[in-house]
Amino acid sequence: ISSGGLGITLWENGSIRYQQNVHLGLIRVREGFEPQERSSSHFPQALTEYIHSTISPVRNALVYGAPRFLVITGSETGLVLKMLGRQPEERKFERISLSEFSSLFEDVRLLKVPQLVKIFSLPEIAAELVLPTLTLYQELLSLSNVEEILVPPDRFLDGVVYLHVGEKTKNPWLNSLE
Secondary structure, three states, X not given: OOOOOEEEEEEEOOXXXXXXXXXXXXXXXXXXXXXXXXXXXXXXXXXXXXXXXXXXXXXXXXXXXOOOEEEOOOOHHHHHHHHOOOOOOOOOOEEEEHHHXXXXXXXXXXXXXXXXHHHHOOOHHHHHHHHHHHHHHHHHHHOOOOOEEEEOOOOHHHHHHHHHHHHHHOOOHHHHHO
């Protein structure tokens, strides 16, 4: 998940079964609504409907397989972990149970930005991304019956760095990375 897009990949038995990029990044979602719309009591429902309609074509792709895990990456994963009271360990996958996520989502889905700032000690710009982030995750979870949410320690930028270093050093691991 980036500021402008959502990449969805279904990975099974060492190969990619499905891959789709959707123009539904968190900043794009936030900017799709005017400030007065975002402060409306109807915003959570409007946001859910917008995200649902945008990613619903992905639901058809799940005929390729039933994912067991939702692996989320992007800068907002740290925000979600912080709200869950987690301090992610370097180089370790974080696991979020569905009940833990659902509880967080229900606790914050109707809160306004000032409340999120106060309760979770977030900067205002981060607090503005909470509802779009959690709603997007919730909608992704609704696509199938995953068992758990996984948050890897690596980010997309890490992969780009590994690829660049592999190319420069002619590392044989490069073939695996690609």
